Amino acid sequence: MIAVAYNRKVVSGFTLVEIALALLVVSVGMMAVLGLFPAGLDANRRAIEETRAAIFADDVLNSYRAASRAMPWNQLANYNAPGVATNMWYASDNLRIQVDSPGSLNVHTNVYALFDDESIIEYAVRYRLVMNDETPSLKSFRLEIWPGQFGRADPEDAMVFKTELYHSGITSWPPN
Secondary structure: OOOOOOOOOOOOOHHEEEEEEEHHHHHHHHHHHHHHHHHHHHHHHHHHHHHHHHHHHHHHHHHHHHHHOOOHHHHHHHHEEOOOOOOOOOOOOOOOOOOOOOOOOOOOEEEEEOOOOOOOOEEEEEEEEEEEEEEEEEEEEEEEEEEEEOOOOOHHHHEEEEEEEEEOOOOOOOOO
């Protein structure tokens, strides 16, 4: 038997078309991943704003709840609550929360700074607080909050917090 040698050329590697397709798949995937970053940052910013608004609302509404126990019921409309978390921010002890009458469109702004020269604003909030006398023994509060110092104050864009205070007529505790 005679041995015949075949001269085969072995070709290995990728063609230009395969490389182009691989780069296309990788670039589409990277664009999708990079497209998620702005959405994630926006969701993070919104979560921080909602948390700060909830803390602000909790402080304001609880201040009125405490005042309803400490002052005459009919004077609650004249009470201006202190600014929020006065032990955390400088220059916030002179900020007062203002109550508006029903139907008012006034928007108030409170600005809280980290340093006493107010060079860095940590938190700014725009709000409208309305108190309604539902009955002689029931007052309701509606607090609308818009984050930031500037911008439109559309009622549709507001974060809304509500509470009701009931006055039982007991002026001291425990009753005599």
